[in-house]
Amino acid sequence: MGESFGKHFSITEPKSINTVIYKVNKTEKELLKDDYPKFTIERLDYTKELVGNNVKKTFYVYDPHEDGNQLVIFSFGKEKVVMNTGYLDMDTNVVKISNKPIPMTCKTLYNEEDSEYREFSYTPNLKRPITIIDPETTEEVKPVLYIDKETNEVKGKCELKARKSYVVFEIKDNNDD
Numbered sequence: 575m576g577e578s579f580g581k582h583f584s585i586t587e588p589k590s591i592n593t594v595i596y597k598v599n600k601t602e603k604e605l606l607k608d609d610y611p612k613f614t615i616e617r618l619d620y621t622k623e624l625v626g627n628n629v630k631k632t633f634y635v636y637d638p639h640e641d642g643n644q645l646v647i648f649s650f651g652k653e654k655v656v657m658n659t660g661y662l663d664m665d666t667n668v669v670k671i672s673n674k675p676i677p678m679t680c681k682t683l684y685n686e687e688d689s690e691y692r693e694f695s696y697t698p699n700l701k702r703p704i705t706i707i708d709p710e711t712t713e714e715v716k717p718v719l720y721i722d723k724e725t726n727e728v729k730g731k732c733e734l735k736a737r738k739s740y741v742v743f744e745i746k747d748n749n750d751d
Contacts, residue, residue, distance in 0.1 A: 580634055580635050580636040580637065581634075581635045582633060582635065582667075583632070583633055583662065583667060583668070583669050584631065584632045585630070585631055585669075586625060586628045586629070586630045586631075587631065588627070588628055589627065589628065589629055591649050592650045593647060593648065593649045593650070594618075594647075594707070595633050595645055595647050595648070595660075596615045596645065596705070597644070597645060597662075598613055598643070598644040598745050599614045599615070599701060600612065600613060601614060601701075611695075611702075611703035611745075611746075612745075612746075613745035613746070614701035614702055614745075615646065615701075615702070615704075615743075615744075615745060617705070617714060619633070619634050620634065635662060638664060640664060641664065642662055642663050642664045643661070644659065644660075645659065645660040645661065645662060646658075646659055646660075646745070647659065647660055647671075648707070648712075648741070650709055650712045655741055658671060659671070660672055685734065687736055688736055689733055690734045691731050691733055692731070692732045692734060693729055693730065694717075694729065695727055695728070695729050695730075702717075702730065703746075704742065704743070705742070705743060706732050706734070707740065707741045707742075707743075708738075709739060709741050715733075715734065715740065717730030717732045718730065718731050718732075
């Protein structure tokens with residue numbers, strides 16, 4: 575069996591809650607001058623096991639930053655979503671919940687009429703600054719990738735169905751609008 579690299583941490587939650595966690599990545603300085611987003615996000619993989627009436631989830635950070643990693647934590651309940659930020663300390667392998675949140679835009683999308691499409695750009699390493707989550711399944715709405723012929727950039731397009739709510743979030747720089 576091969577050697578594995580990275581860090582992991584566990585949380586325990588009631589069966590009625592489903593937590594998903596994203597790692598916030600800072601875009602490399604050499605790409606920032608090309609008008610790429612300052613931050614991108616990456617959903618953490620996890621395994622789960624039943625522990626009595628609870629679920630223990632172990633989350634994996636495959637490529638941890640040597641100084642630690644900012645995390646965005648979503649806990650989905652029956653009819654609400656709780657969002658928090660945290661920090662994975664590389665020295666202790668412990669997640670510390672933040673008292674000072676990072677700048678973040680999070681909103682719920684809902685459209686009565688027709689399906690709608692949301693587009694966004696990717697960085698050259700196929701990271702993106704935004705994600706759309708279906709709160710019923712807690713899964714990401716998977717974008718269809720394509721090359722924009724006018725800008726020659728990789729972009730994604732997500733279809734959002736009518737009469738359905740979605741949670742959308744994006745990490746922004748303090749200097750952004």
